Amino acid sequence: MQLERIGVALRPRTALEAMDLGAVMLRAHARQVWSAWFAFTLPIFIVCQTIAWLTGMPWLGLFLPWWLRPLFDRIPLYVLSRAVFEQTPTWRETLKGQWHWPWARTIAAVTWLRLDTHRSVRLPMELLEGVSAQQRSVRWRVLSRPLGGKASGLTWACLLFELVMFLSICTFTLWLLPGEALPDSMRNLNQAFQLPAFKHAMVWVASFVTYVSMSIIEPLYVASGFALYLNRRTQLEAWDIDLMFRRLRQRLLDTGVATVLLICLSGFAITAHAAESGPAKASSSAQAGIAEAFHQPLDDKDASFSREANFVYLDPRFGTKHEVKHWVLRAMPNKTDEAPPSSPFAFGDWAAGLVNVLMWTLLGVAIVALGIFTARRVRVSRRVVERPERTLSALKTNIVQEAALPDDLAGTARELWRDGHRREALSLLYRGSMQRAAAALHIQVPVDATEADWLRHARALEDPSRRDQLVSIVRTWQLAAYAGRYPGDTEFASLLSGWPVQRVAS
Incomplete structure (x- = not known):
């Protein structure tokens, strides 16, 4: 493994820090990951929807993409495993590289291991290490010892994120739909679901939204699991220390030939000096050098130290980990570091x-x-x-004045339009038309009725011409009130003719 080319900072991290590292890696290589993801998964999604349509079982459009997720997870892992060593592949290279990876473990992942909650950490071990079945089981026991709960928590958290994404997209779509396009009640909604065409359309929409949610969250799930795998390998194999020594060696090799020549000349000088001074002087010089390096003289106690060290190694408490927990204050006062105030009147x-x-x-x-x-x-x-009667009478007067309509509704609205008060004319036309429509439908005028409510009431009119005229008046008022778009004189005159502005025989 070429650790010198690794592009991330190797150090032991906690599980949450490792997952954050996976999110950072995904963000840094987002274009390569998602371009390869859609190039691989979108045709498979279309094939699944085609199978669901041909077989007449719409639920397959939801089930098949979900079941094939372990197959889709190969794409982000391939990109990130190469990008870690600064060899980020393109989407074409990613698709070609799938043929060189083993497929036996992927088949197992989409069959009897499909519901494995440790898939995010198991996937890089099976696809990147390429060990045998016996070695793989032993290897997994070592890797998963502290990561089992973390991997399962990552699986459930990403599942909840997808659920939130699915509900958010559906809710946002419902917000964009106009009120009159929604069913009047749950009874009508249940009746609509009985229609095969409506049912198939809703399942197809749900499948598409599920695919979009999966495309957003699943690469993050794979990246976080891959980061957990790298962190566990760093803890077990000390990649950070290995990398530090490799870089130190490379830095020493890069010093050049001059250092090598200097070492050679120094060796020749030491050899010549040792030949002149004799063996006894050489032995004393070596002992002096060791004593100077370790700051202690050599004596007979080294043998006793070795015996004591071997005795300590035999103690079962040596080399084991003990976890001790005790309560401490979050902010412990450090009295030794506190400097006394210079004066009682410090700034x-x-x-x-x-x-x-x-x-x-x-x-x-x-x-x-x-x-x-x-x-x-x-x-x-x-x-x-103190004055309730006067206040109530004033309120009643205002309500009556606001609700009162002129006898000649068309003439009054036409005069307001002619004088340039177009908004007031359309407001009078809308209010009068709604009151007369309520009288025709034998209903009371709701105080909080909106334009969408009147459009639903218009469906109850049996006469198509009256229904279309009422809808035209409501739509014209909506465009004028909310968009500032007023009709022309000819269109306004057509609104004043006929029912409900003109009183005609029922």
Whole structure:
């Protein structure tokens, strides 16, 4: 493995930090991952929908793409496993590279291992290491020992993310639909679901939304699992230390020939000096060098130290891990690091005291202002309670004046239109038409009725001409009130002719 070419910072991380690393890797290579993803999965999705349509079983359009997810996961893993070593493939290279990867484990993943919640971590071990079945089981026991719960949690979290994405897309689509296009009640919705064409259309829409949600979340699921795998390999095999030594070796090799020559010349000089001084002097020089390097003289205690070290190695407590938990304060005061204040009138203490006084002053002002506001509101409410009859009569007068309509509705609206009050003319036309439509339908005019409500009421009219005329008036008022688009004189005149503006015999 060429660790020198790895493009991520190798160090032991927690599980959450490793998942964050996977998200960063996916974001850095998003274009290559999703281009290969759609190039591989979109044709398979279309084939699944075709099979569902030909067999007459729409639920296959939902089930088959979901069941083939382990097959789809090969694409993001291939891109990220190459991108880690700075060899990011294109989408064409990714599709060609699938033929060189083993397919036996993928077949197992889409059959008896389909419901495995550890797939995100198992997938890189099976596809990247290429070990035998016996070695794979032993290898998985080592890798999954601290990662089993993390991998399962990642699976369920991504499943919830997909559910949220699915519901968000469906809700957003319903928000964009006009109110009159929705069914009047759940009874009508149930009747609509009984129609085969409507049922097939809804299942197809659900399949498409599910595919979009899967395309957004599934690469993140694979990237997070791959990052957990890399982190576990780093913990077990000390990749970070290995990489540090490799870089140190390369840095020493890059120093050049001069260092090699200098070492050779130094060796020749030491050899010549040792030949002149004799064996005894050479032995004393070596002992002196060792004592200087380790800052301790050599004596007979080394043998006893070796015996004691071997005895310690035999202790069963050596080399084991013990986890000790105890309660501590989040912010422990460090008295040794605290410097005594220079003086009781330090600038920091003075500023803190000033801010404290200012905050208490603002709190007092806010309380006084709240009291004054409450007193005024209570005073106003008492005045209203003292004169209820006058207030109610005024309200009734306003309601009557607003609801009153002229006898000649068409003439009044035409005069307002001619004088340039187009919005007022359309408002009068809309209000009068709705009141007369309610009278024709023998219903009371709802106080909070909207344009969409009147469009639904218009469906109850048996006469098609009256229904179309009422819909035209409502649509014209909607365009004028919300979009500022007013009709022409000819179109406005056509709205004033006939029912419901003109009183005609029923």
